[in-house]
Amino acid sequence: MVTGGPQNGAGNTGNDSNAPVPVLAAGIRQFTFHDAHAPALREVAVSFPPGSFTAILGASGSGKSTVGRLLAGWLPPGAHGALSGFLELSGTRLEFDGGPGDPRINPAEWGRHVGFVPQDPATVLSTVRATVAEELAFGLENTGIDRGAMVAAVEHTAALLGLRSKLDQDPAHLSGGQLRRLAIGCAMIVGPPVLVMDEPFASLDAAGAAELAALVRDLQDRGTAVVILSQTIDPLLREAGTWVVLSEGTVTASGPPAGLANSPGALPASIRHPVPMQAAARALPQAAGTEPGRPALQLRNVSFGYPEAPARGRRKRKSAQACEPKHPALVLRDIDLAVNPGEIVAVTGRNGAGKSTLLRHFNGLLRPTSGSVAVGGTDIAGAPVGRTAASVGLLFQQPRDQLFERTVLREVSFGLDRLVGPATARNRAAAALRAVGLADAAHDHPAELPASAQRLLALATVLARKPAVLALDEPTVALDGDGLDLLDAAVRSAAAEGAAVVLVTHDLGYARSAAHRSVALDGGRLVPA
Structure with missing residues (x-):
């Protein structure tokens, strides 16, 4: 995970001795992109014990995606910006002061421990696999897992995410919602101790949202720490143990959902609350064509x-006839x-x-x-x-x-x-x-x-x-x-x-x-x- 630079020994969490050791934590005094004039993040402290469910809430531009990418190793300090503070994974704390002696994170190795689904799901896919099944198996192949166990894991993950009927389909032909489900599957199939998802409900239909909620509950039961970054309070987020509210790059509130949801001013006004389907429609002017009888x-x-x-790939290439449209x-x-x-x-x-x-x-x-x-x-x-x-x-x-x-x-x-x-x-x-x-x-x-x-x-x-x-x-x-x-x-x-x-x-x-x-x-x- 780390090459060069200092690192403290395992278990150096700085937490109360009776508290569970977090599987992932961060104390960000400041993070500044190299070409920026002001810090993107200030005074952000988060900690995720095994089996926890945390929602990081914030409006557009609040810094929540930056936090998510730092936690997941997709934004390694040094390469993209200067971090003052620490990142801690499985009890190993890495201290940063923004200087040349800072630790260097290996994103690929870090990703074995922290699965990440970005807002754009296509960026998490390998793009070199011919089918949904092969895309799901890609991460497992890199771990050297037994083929029988790999096939079982692919089928199990596809069933959890409603993709069983799509296993032989080219990922490029999936809908936006199906592509997001695939990205979630690729991130969690290798069983990382932490799963961070940025706006995972975007583009999902009702069935997909229900399947994602069931998946989150199942992951918690298995001890996975789940972190969801969102600017919408989807129903599942009310089940989280903790809400962390970000505004202008800093934490403005943190605590159980019930307390924050009922506390005036705790949530920014621009945080979205889903409009119930049965809500009354707002008044609309009557649509009137400029040329009656002639649709636009x-x-x-x-x-x-x-x-x-x-068909692409060896598994479906059986004959010359099979290659014809x-x-x-x-x-x-x-x-x-x-x-x-x-x-x-x-x-x-x-x-x-x-x-x-x-x-x-x-x-x-x-x-x-x-x-x-x-x-x-x-x-x-x-x-x-x-x-x-x-x-x-x-x-x-x-x-x-x-x-x-x-x-x-x-x-x-x-x-x-x-x-x-x-x-x-x-x-x-x-x-x-x-x-x-x-x-x-x-x-x-x-x-x-x-x-x-x-x-x-x-x-x-x-x-x-x-x-x-x-x-x-x-x-x-x-x-x-x-x-x-x-x-x-x-x-x-x-x-x-x-x-x-x-x-x-x-x-x-x-x-x-x-x-x-x-x-x-x-x-x-x-x-x-």
Whole structure:
């Protein structure tokens, strides 16, 4: 785990002699990124005994992801920033003063003891494995475990996370929620004494959330310390033994959930409380088309199936015939959907139901196997994606899929001048950044923004083009309360100006409050929600 530098002996915890020795602890006097002018963390002390369940709560930019990465060895002190304080793993304490003599952590070795699931689940996967089963087995292979035990562990983990039917599938074809379940499985399958998860409920449907809750309880029973970083108080977090509240990089409150939940001011106002599904919808202006009888977006009898690609890897490569694409299984079946200008429609459904696949038909990224898609009354069959994209703005589920520029302003401005001219482009870019609360971050690098701000920036790139149709894939993921308010205001404003809005979401409470109507994808078909 450590090369070079001093380290104290095992059991040097600094705790009361009667207290259980924590499996992981940290005392962070200060942590500063190398290119930063101010500390990202100050006076953060946390301790996790075996079998404990701790929730670290904070709004976007509070520092909770930085804490999680330090705890998991994904942000080794020295390489990325200067740490003053200590990290302690299984009784071995490492002292840091931010100087050249500090200990050096081996992230791979540290990761054997602390499993970590980041906000972006794709970053925890090896990306070199052909199937879900092989991805789950990857960490076990590195430990030299017996093959029979490996197969049993893979099947057991897949069953816990609802992935048993996906074991032979390419991870690249999983939905966002399924990908998160896989990342959790990869992190916990080797049995680390600590599991740290950053926003693990993001993109999960109700079944996935229930399976995750059961998994957390099972891990606790087996003595694993579980740490969840979140800006939303999901129901499971009320079962935690301790809440640690972060604000502006420091701990502002800590204690049992019941005490903090009932203590005025203990939780920042921007911490989200899930909206109950049965909550009353907020008032929405009546959607009124600018051209009555002519939908902004219309799908007629759309069906679609992904051709089965030739199998990768030795386990499925049996013959030349096996390498030929097979008849596609339908993901979408006979979809009829019309969305009028000014209307907000929510699309819900379980993980893997085909919601993201549906959105990608709106601008031609995917073409229907049968049926037609019309934007503004014009069939987009055969039209270049770039031309359709001028009328259909698509917000991807992962902001990293559409952010690539060096500054926030350049990101929103990219290509705008060719659409509307330089002067209008400047005005639109500035207005879009104001709408999402990022006007003061115009010259920041997109990669350095918190996840919430990255999602809002991706939204701004879409809003600036003022498309006739807004297609938003899981837009509430990673947003704290303030971010959700900005999203909601932007969506309502776009609809008020005549845009047709389709939002895909697992946040059923938000769908009810934000949409004029909701539909659900079930078995490839749209049904009333």
